[in-house]
Amino acid sequence: MNSLSATSGTDDFATTFANAVHGGLDKVLGQSGATAVLTHMKMTSNLPDPAEFHKKLLTLFGKEATLSLERAIVRDLVTRLKWALDLLSIEGPFDFNTAMLKIKKGMKA
């Protein structure tokens, strides 16, 4: 039961994360830009873990643009989860992986 619940939690996160990636990228890059980027990353359907996704974004867009894109994804994700952004309460500069871990934990809880 626990194991099933854990799997289900992972699936939920993966689906929500995927949707947030599409939503966040759409907002910044537009539909054509987002599709082109995800096609290029070969991530149209199967999104890898956030850490790997972060690396790929960084290669394509560089530090500054990646930060903007990741912020948009996190904002989209938080909206989907109907959270308030300050609930993330991340200290220090924005870090995509830390934010994702926090969301993942929060979804499990």
Add this chain to the structure above:
Amino acid sequence: MTTRKSPGLKPLVQVDSQGGTAGSGADDLAETRIAAVLGLKQFTQRPVRTLLVKGLAGTGKTTIALEILKAAGKGKGAYISSRVPKELLEMQIPAMQKTLQNQEFYDIRLEDATTALDFVIQLTGPKKVKTIVFDSWDGLAKELDQKERLRAEKTMMALANNSGAQLVFVSEEPGATTIDYLVDGILELVRVEEQDRAVREFIIHKLRGTKIPQHKYLFTLLEGKFTFFGPYAIPDYTKVNKFVRRPDIDGSYSFGSGALDRLFGGIIPGSTMAIEYDENVPYSALRTIELPPIINFLSMGRSAILLPLPGANDERTNSILTKTLGESVVSDRLRILNVVRTSDLETTQMQKNVTPNEIHEMVTRETTTLREKSKDQSVLLVKSVSALENLFASDLDSLLEVTSQEIITLAQSHDAHILFLAKDSPIRSRILSMSSSYAKLFVRDGTVLMFGVKPHTGIYVLQHLEDPTSPSLTQMV
């Protein structure tokens, strides 16, 4: 759909050849090529990462974009075309065939914005490509709504920025669009009508981080190459070359300049040629029309008389003529009569209140003397009407009468007559109606232009690419 290099096609025109220039300073002209100068030098050196080239159809956008692509170096550029297939482009701009074959070509005529962006990602990803030309972006952008278009444009900017690649967008949209605000530089190409002839001009609307000394320049697409012209530069007279004598052309006297001979076909004996100039045409530009016929006449063993333009530097004229012909020829068969200089009037024993008729008599006397020294009794008379107008401002009717008489007398001889007159000359129309040929010089965007009215010719840029005393004429097409 992606078109790769098509092997086996040879360029119809050698890429770096510079034919079609009336002067033969081919190598020097190459220096004025767009990618190697001014603001666009900055572009090729990368402070300007994104450039928008806009203009209506047929203004030369694709040619300039290809020039920039060429500057990227072999294999370091890519051309994304949403309008024309590679083969057609090679046919339309044969001078750029080699450039097109040296770079990646992506034909996206049937693709959507997503695929186009995917190509940009593929090209910018490996960070090998230096320049990407998008010809045209509006073709695809028109399919997107405003918000989506802006986002797609931002995506491309971000990709280019990260990879260090330069993006050149070609656009046929004349008004400002979303991309105008995003790019680092905007060039607009226009065709303007000047004296019933088409002249091409490019306007630099912005070029971030680059000092723009001038916002508008003229350019030509001669031989399918983008050659632009900076402001007219006064030649360096210390570099006067040895003059090469030009024989008569089918019974006409040579202008002493290949460029002028090709344009006007020589000076017919007994004829009068009028050269009209705007007040802002530099004297050194006029001098290249004034001196070569004199030098050639003298080097052919004939004689010449010069009534210089107001403001002419007689010492410099003398020094150029002596340098090219030798002192004895100049002192023996050339007479310079500076009518606005008191010393010359004294030399000819005239009073300060000389009349047009007295000047005419003096010229006739000098002509008779010089005719004896000319190998075939012909004399060239190069005369500034402006200088005479200044001298006889209160008696222009007499001046016109005398000038008309001179033209009529000359028509019955084997002499030749070149008259220089300002655009606002009060006796201009009368003189022009009596002249057998007529050329005009004027300045636009700092560039000196010349064309023939009689006979009708195209419009040419006047520079000094070969020799400071000789004009180089490049056709505006």
